Amino acid sequence: MVNRFQCVADLQRRHGVKRLCSILGVSRSSFYYWRRTAADRAARQVTDARLAARIRAVHQESDGTYGAPRITAELREENGEAVNHKRVARIIRASGIEGVRLRRRHRTTVPDPAAAKAPDRISRDFTADRPNTKYVGDITYLPLEGGKFCYLATVIDLASRRLAGWAIAGHVRADLVTDALAAAVHTCGSLAGSIMHTDHGAQDGFN
Template sequence: MNRFQFVADHQRRYGVKRLCAVLGIARSSFYCWRRTAEDRAARQAADIRLATRIRAVHHESSGTYGVPRITAELRERGERINHKRIVRVMRSIGLARRAAAAQAPHHDRGPGRSEGPGPDRPRFTASEPNTKYVGDIAYLPLERGRFLYLATVIDLASRRLTDWAIADHMRTDLVTDALAAAERTRGSLTGAVMHTDHGAQYTSRAFAAA
């Protein structure tokens, strides 16, 4: 909580003058902050909505789009938006660093990457359970622009959720935890095929090893 909000919350009991003196802020600054509260709330709400759209574009790109491409994509969808605002919002939701890392040259995958994703197997049907699975990460919006992330493992024979993992991050252990949960549910995944997108989590060495 900032000092202005503290004054606003306790002014009836202690008075603005006394609180401002104790907290070392000018009363004129407090009254200016209070006058602009509605505009700030509107901007915050707009940023939350923008964060949702940014996350959607980022997810659609499998985590590879950074500021320039996200800005271009949103403009193509009719948004009149400045790239500096995209930078600010992406930083506020923790995407800027991940996007920058995802755009590193692909000829050097680094120690955390596998040698490459396995071949695509596009027949998304299975006649027997525990033979073919698909996995993905879903975004679960919370208040104030925050998100949880749900990694799923779905059996293609039944189209039912075998197991899952949920976290407040998108690190590789989110998807390996989901895979481990599915293995515990089924007893074994030996011989099964799993299809995912080519996002950084699923192409990591840790996931390949799992």
């Protein structure tokens, strides 16, 4: 539709708006509205381009894992700007940006109800003022061909929101977790004095 409006605009002096709109199957009122709002569209394209650059930066900082909801939250936290999530989603689609989608955790063991749970030392505060002070760990299953799957253990720094360490294995034994923690130590130098948090669930190897 926009291309047809542009065609009318380009040829109107030679052939007239009425004739061109009739040939192209568009109404004159729609064409005049399109022409009248050209400045607003141009301004919106500029702001969209600036927002797209910020979206791309947040997406890259997350190693490609953030989708529209997480990117919107990061942009709002960044400068307190009321960014509309629908607008973010639209720009993401137009820019071809895609977040990595991980499947939900596959429950393979049943926790002992009598076992003592590790205390929530971060009190559900998933923020940190300084790097290497608070981490979150998780284990996610990744389906493979033939009905098989493997497990991904991750360690994420809550200050930078970056992946500090990870490990993949075909099991959920303790060494999967220790390998992920060892990778985090290799990245950060040391985890001494930091807090590691995981949600209580079937895989509580981090606790």
